[in-house]
Amino acid sequence: xxxxxxxxxxxxxxxxxxxVENCMIKPTxxxxxxxxxxxxxxxFYVDVGYIECAxxxxxxxxxxxxxxxxxxxxxxxxxDLQLHxxxxxxxxxxxxxxxxxxxxxxxxxxxxxxxxxxxxxRYVAVFGELNLPKPVAYRAGGWCIQPFEHIADxxxxxxxxxxxxxxxxxxxxxxxxxxxxxxxxxxxxxRFNHDPCKDDDNGIFYxxxxxxxxxxxxxxxxxxxxxxxxxxxxxxxxDGSAVPMSKLQMMKLLLFPSSSVASIDGYKAKLMKKAQxxxxxxxxxxxxxxxxxxxxxxxxxxxxQVKQFLQQSSTVKFLTVSDWLKxxxxxxx
Numbered sequence: 001x002x003x004x005x006x007x008x009x010x011x012x013x014x015x016x017x018x019x020v021e022n023c024m025i026k027p028t029x030x031x032x033x034x035x036x037x038x039x040x041x042x043x044f045y046v047d048v049g050y051i052e053c054a055x056x057x058x059x060x061x062x063x064x065x066x067x068x069x070x071x072x073x074x075x076x077x078x079x080d081l082q083l084h085x086x087x088x089x090x091x092x093x094x095x096x097x098x099x100x101x102x103x104x105x106x107x108x109x110x111x112x113x114x115x116x117x118x119x120x121x122r123y124v125a126v127f128g129e130l131n132l133p134k135p136v137a138y139r140a141g142g143w144c145i146q147p148f149e150h151i152a153d154x155x156x157x158x159x160x161x162x163x164x165x166x167x168x169x170x171x172x173x174x175x176x177x178x179x180x181x182x183x184x185x186x187x188x189x190x191r192f193n194h195d196p197c198k199d200d201d202n203g204i205f206y207x208x209x210x211x212x213x214x215x216x217x218x219x220x221x222x223x224x225x226x227x228x229x230x231x232x233x234x235x236x237x238x239d240g241s242a243v244p245m246s247k248l249q250m251m252k253l254l255l256f257p258s259s260s261v262a263s264i265d266g267y268k269a270k271l272m273k274k275a276q277x278x279x280x281x282x283x284x285x286x287x288x289x290x291x292x293x294x295x296x297x298x299x300x301x302x303x304x305q306v307k308q309f310l311q312q313s314s315t316v317k318f319l320t321v322s323d324w325l326k327x328x329x330x331x332x333x
Contacts, residue, residue: 018240049089080320086141169259238296269305
């Protein structure tokens with residue numbers, strides 16, 4: 001089994017973005033301390049829209065430099081840096097030392113096709129400006145990748161060959177978010193063209209889906225109780241606020257079974273071993289287990305769970321998405 005530790009490297013997008021230090025720098029370094037003894041390389045999907053926006057507005061330069069320094073360190077240490085897009089940075093403002101977000105255009109599909117192509121091109125260009133390897137993989141902000149045909153040409157023209165957004169059974173529809181992965185293939189990976197949920201042997205893109213796990217309502221009740229009783233160990237390192245979940249979505253989680261990503265964040269990290277067992281039973285020993293995490297959502301509890309998982313996974317191979325793509329291309333050749 002190959003295991004991928006993938007991180008969405010970003011700030012919060014609710015009423016408070018949180019600080020770069022607590023949402024990105026500190027928790028990333030704490031994770032690296034766990035990965036270093038085994039020389040495990042992670043894949044970071046970098047929200048470079050923050051850097052591009054701050055430079056365009058000529059603001060928050062001290063924090064931008066902190067992020068750039070850490071990205072350089074990650075690259076020099078052999079970690080993988082890929083493209084993550086939250087396009088609402090194009091509508092963001094910086095006032096009195098705080099980021100203000102207009103969430104009315106949260107998805108690339110909320111922009112015209114020409115505007116979306118411009119965002120992709122500008123954000124990919126940031127990698128070059130920072131002397132970082134050009135990204136070959138993409139993950140949509142908030143999983144909002146649909147309709148993919150709106151951005152397919154622009155991604156391909158800018159060197160993107162892999163997507164890792166889809167997770168089986170995932171679905172959401174709110175004022176800001178929309179995605180529906182309920183019809184995605186139940187495969188380890190697949191190729192596609194203009195729909196990441198449709199397997200196409202001649203597709204020009206690869207989908208390396210985020211692994212999923214079926215979660216019962218009891219888990220979320222336990223989560224709420226655990227946070228109340230063990231506040232400190234379950235407190236996120238990130239000091240911002242997330243885009244609030246709708247009441248309807250919250251009620252569905254508390255009342256009905258749901259599909260969730262295999263995560264190393266917060267209380268969900270408790271399910272890492274279960275996600276591995278689920279992957280083995282459904283896709284076998286030669287499959288790819290893709291975990292997703294957000295440094296801003298790490299806690300003492302989640303990193304303790306990651307440490308335990310790594311100790312129990314001494315014989316498995318850890319891969320970055322770039323290494324995975326090279327293997328795929330070699331198989332074809």
